[in-house]
Amino acid sequence: MTSGIVFNISRYAIHDGPGIRTTVFLQGCPLSCWWCHNPESMAREPQLSLRAGRCIACGLCVEACPAHAISLSDDGPATDATLCRQCFGCAGVCPADAREVVGRSMTVGEVMEEVTKDTSFYDESGGGVTFSGGEPLMQPAFLLELLEACGGQDIHRTVDTCGYASRAILLRVAEKAELFLYDLKHMDPAIHEKFTGVSNEPILENLRALSCRNVAIRIRFPLIPGVNDDRKNVESLGAFLQGLHRVFSVDILPYHDVARSKYKRFGFPYRLGQVQAPDPARLSEIAAALRGYGLCVTVGGDNKDERTNSQAQTIQP
Ligand code: SF4
Ligand code: SF4
Incomplete structure (x- = not known):
């Protein structure tokens, strides 16, 4: 049975997709975002x-x-x-x-043993399992087998991705998932590279391809004051999403620095300095600006209407 490196399994999660979920965090990420909440997940190893x-x-x-x-x-x-x-x-x-x-090596069977403990909660709440990270697409064979195992038990499957992956792998994963949570961090390739370590071009092109597939997608926009909250970036994000094959829902995730102490625990520098959480008035302005592009926008991970929104995505001719 295929095995992979898992650094956390979180039960009763309510912000990683619809309903009550178990989130499985896979080790390794191709990005190194300055604000990452899971800096321990960036390396491929424990x-x-x-x-x-x-x-x-x-x-x-x-x-x-x-x-x-x-x-x-x-x-x-x-x-x-x-x-x-x-x-x-x-x-x-x-x-x-x-x-x-x-971080530890687990087989698909060991992960399934954990996630199936809460199937009654998934059934009652419309929840399921979310694969997050790190970047779950960094362990494709493991992820695909896990998705297949969940599908075999009729468990709703969500993949939380930064989108920086092989197109072929992404589209294979799309055949075995019901929902993607897809991060967009900045629309400018150079600024994206400065704050994440990679260009956004493959991420945007992958989203374009994914938007033509029959899988629900919610965009996640981590809002970092001074990094991506300027008018030009917000307008560019809105226009890009409006031009895709479907109209998407966008979750704005306001920055907070609760992960700062984690950086100390793992001996990593916290590069974002003293950035403060976004001002509520500015958050409302940004949400309103994105709604102006026909997008359904939530702020702060409020996923009460998640399934409704996922089903409501409209296919543009
Ligand atoms: S600090 Fe020493 S004992 Fe601990 S992991 Fe590093 S080399 Fe091994
Ligand atoms: S010195 Fe501290 S960190 Fe080292 S083994 Fe003892 S308790 Fe653990």
Whole structure:
């Protein structure tokens, strides 16, 4: 049976598609967005997490580390990322769970065992399973087998994607999913590349191709003040979506920095600085501007009308 790397499985999720869902987070992403909420998911391999506040200063990790990458001081434990070999020996000896490995190999059967625990909730709420990440399309064989297994049990399937993937894989996945949550972060290729590490051109072309297929799509627009909330970008987004084969629903996801502490845990720099959450008045203006392009717009992941909207997408001649 195919296996893949999963870094989290979240039950009772209500913002990742219609109804009550289980979200399966797959490891690895081709983008490196400055505001990413799951920075531990960017690498393809499991990652070492360090919660310094839990440390009891026993020194066992220092002794266990073959790379001499760990030091203990009055400020707590620290890991020198340039020396670390990702062997995870330190996590195995830590008695306080201060050091943990995030991400593990799971078979399709093991994932299905988890997600089928809540089938009665899916049935009652119109929910199902969402595959997210990282970028789930980075593990295509694993994802396709999981989608097939869910389909075999009549479980609604949503794929949450950044759209940066092989067109052939994306369209194969589209045959086995009921809904895509498709991220659009910036319409300008150069600015997109600056803040995500890649150009948006394949993402936009993939969306164009996907819009001609018989699968529901909701656009997700993470709104980051000072990055993509300017009038030019909003108008460009609206015009692009209006010109596609279908009229889409757009979820505006206002920026917040709750993931900031995660960056510290994994030893990554938080590059977005002191950006604040968007002003509610500006959010309303942007929502209104997008509605002006004939789009159905929600703000803040309110998915109450998700299934209705998905079914209501109109096919343009
Ligand atoms: S993962 Fe291995 S090399 Fe890295 S700090 Fe832990 S014990 Fe040392
Ligand atoms: S093994 Fe865990 S508790 Fe002990 S010093 Fe290392 S991080 Fe702290």
